[in-house]
Amino acid sequence: MTYNFEKYQLFIATVNKLADQLSSLHKGHMQCRKGCDLCCMNYRIFPVEYFAIQQALQQKPVETQESKEGSCIFLKDHACQVYEHRPVICRTHGLPLLFMNDDQWELSACELNFTEFDDEEFSAENTFPQDQFNSRLFMINKEFIAVNKLDYSEFDLLDMKDLHSR
Numbered sequence: 001m002t003y004n005f006e007k008y009q010l011f012i013a014t015v016n017k018l019a020d021q022l023s024s025l026h027k028g029h030m031q032c033r034k035g036c037d038l039c040c041m042n043y044r045i046f047p048v049e050y051f052a053i054q055q056a057l058q059q060k061p062v063e064t065q066e067s068k069e070g071s072c073i074f075l076k077d078h079a080c081q082v083y084e085h086r087p088v089i090c091r092t093h094g095l096p097l098l099f100m101n102d103d104q105w106e107l108s109a110c111e112l113n114f115t116e117f118d119d120e121e122f123s124a125e126n127t128f129p130q131d132q133f134n135s136r137l138f139m140i141n142k143e144f145i146a147v148n149k150l151d152y153s154e155f156d157l158l159d160m161k162d163l164h165s166r
C-alpha cells in the first residue's frame with residue numbers, strides 16, 4: 001500500500017530547518033559528524049514515521065544489521081543507511097533540547113557536544129522546543145492513522161527494529 005506523507009514531509013522540513021539553525025548557532029560546540037553513533041539506538045517511533053521509512057525501503061532496500069545491545073538496525077560502519085528518511089528523534093540528536101518533565105523545564109544536551117556549559121546559557125531562543133514539535137507530530141500521526149484506517153491507537157509506537165526491506 002502507498003501512503004501520502006505530504007504533511008509529515010512538510011513537518012520534517014520545519015524540523016530540519018530549525019535543527020540546521022540551532023546547529024549553526026551552536027557550531028562552536030557541535031561535534032556531530034559521520035562516524036559518531038552514540039545516539040543511534042533502536043527507537044520506538046510513530047506509525048507515520050515507521051511507514052515513511054518502510055515505503056523508502058521498498059523503493060531502495062538496505063541490508064539491516066542485527067540490533068546489538070539496542071543499537072539501531074540501520075547503522076552500518078557507523079553510518080545511517082536511511083539518513084534521508086530517519087525519524088524525527090534522529091534529526092534533533094546532539095542539539096540542546098528543552099522539554100517539560102513533572103511540571104519542570106528540563107534541558108538535555110549531548111555530553112560530547114556540550115562538555116562544559118552553564119544552564120544559564122540556554123533559553124527558548126537557542127534550544128529545540130521538543131514538546132511543541134512532539135505535539136505537532138502526534139497530531140500528524142493521529143490524522144495519518146485515521147485517513148489510512150490503520151489499526152493503531154494514537155498512542156501506539158512501533159519498534160524500528162521490525163522494519164525490513166522487502
Ligand code: SF4
Pocket residue numbers: 039040041042072073074075079080081082083086087090
Ligand atoms: S535511523 Fe539512522 S540516525 Fe536514526 S538511530 Fe538509526 S542509524 Fe541512527
